[in-house]
Amino acid sequence: MELLRAVSLDIAVAGRRLLHHLSLTVSRGQCWALLGANGTGKTTLLHTLAGLRPAQGGSLWLQGAPLARLPRRAIAQCLGLLPQDSSDSFPATVLETALIGRHPHLGRWQGESAEDLALALDALDRVGLAGQAARSCQTLSGGERRRLALATLLTQAPRLLLLDEPSNHLDLHHQIAALRHLRGLADSGEHGVLMALHDVNLAARYCDHALLLFGDGQWQAGPAATLLNAEALSQLYRHPVTEISGPDGQRAFLPR
């Protein structure tokens, strides 16, 4: 079932065209990798898809409704974004931070219920922060902050998850755990996932679709199995890449 559809979307930043006529449909059950070199517009595209900045052309549809005309709260009930970095100017605890994910589901006069609390604690558990609920965010390491941000997104529980480099700052174990969890959400058939990644091997291993941004307006979208190959990646990153096979037959890419 279709979650988000982009129809001939144009995106430019400061007069520089990043994307030309992007057409894309993200459906439930799909896990998309968004790949591109630095500065090719991955974050800008994610913010545009989340309705946080206007596109220069084209249209966006969220579950069949025009995104630009939906109220922010309605968007947030169905679409969530993991920002590239989160800063904390003010003191807060881990649990408080996860609980802000419930905001779009609560009325103006409503407080968090026991159910919301349970969702937040469960999300903390899923990112390996169980038992840390009362800790102050200012004492967290970079990787722990990243997992907390992911827990906030899981607490929000949107149908469509947009993630801006979810594996940033994560150690090897937590990278695999996070990506496996996101793939699991897509496999459940309830959610769609679109994530910007810098690690092509994580993308090849956990994503079934890929969107490549070349930075000059050109893009390619399609099944990861065919789209991700040494030739395309070499062109994408302007650096030679070779494909090798892992011991269990999984594909891997090595920069030369």
Place this chain on the structure above:
Amino acid sequence: MRTLLLPLLLLLALTSLATGLTIGSLPIPPSAVWPALWDTATPHHGVIMELRLPRLLAAFAVGGLLAVAGALLQVLLRNPLADPYILGVSGGAAVAALLAMLAGLGSWWVSGSALLGALGSMLLVFGLAHGGGSWTPARLLLTGVVVAALWGALISFLLAVAPEHNLRGMLFWLMGDLSHGGAWGAPLALLLLGLLLLLPFARELNLLARGEITAGSLGVHVGRLRLLIYFAASLLTAAAVTSAGSVGFIGLIVPHMLRLVAGSDHRLLLPASALLGGSLLMLADTLARSLIAPQQLPVGVLTALIGAPVFLYLLRREALQ
């Protein structure tokens, strides 16, 4: 701690009020305060009802307004060290009030001019920062600080050209002063109204404090919320400055202190700021009129004298943690 915070602060407010009623150039024993409130025949009725109670209520309202405005601006500018005066609202009020004093107008005119000056400055800063249509907290902060500096220069100019007999009144106004018995009804009503209007937005404030991308992606209409905060904080500050001049430090230190103790949930922080700000200003004003009685000090001097060391202590403690 957090569930007890509001009852404790309420208790502090009542204690501060009671203390303020008993202390002064004419000491009134605590046992005589309660009957004097209700019985016109008691000897202290006049002093309490005509002088002390209105002044204490004005102090509470002004302290509360400043603390709430400070908490709001800290979120808007995403800076825990922002205070209600940082964007020039008080400077605009001061220039207009000093002009009214120079013209020899009465205290009603001075207050009225201060209000107009504050609102004018608020619109000027917003208009300049808004510019091409998009405005960011950084742009707003820079615009506000520069406009405030301009007001500062104008204030110095007015003080330099003012005749001798006007100077004392002008200086007291600038330092923040409650001795001319400012009205308490309007500021207190505005404080309550402001809290009632803002509390439903408190959870959105929590989100905006974490940045506009986070807030926007969780369903907050960031542009609208920022407008609301800017105008609410400016109006609250304008009301406070109109009643008492520029009382310093309350708006900076109260929300900051509460954030350290009770976290940054604005559903708790906004009412707590009102109560703590109000209590502290009642206590400071009681000191201001009794320390060197029958002479009175401008209360702003005391809030700065007490506020600055307390603030430095908090900063130091924070750094040590």
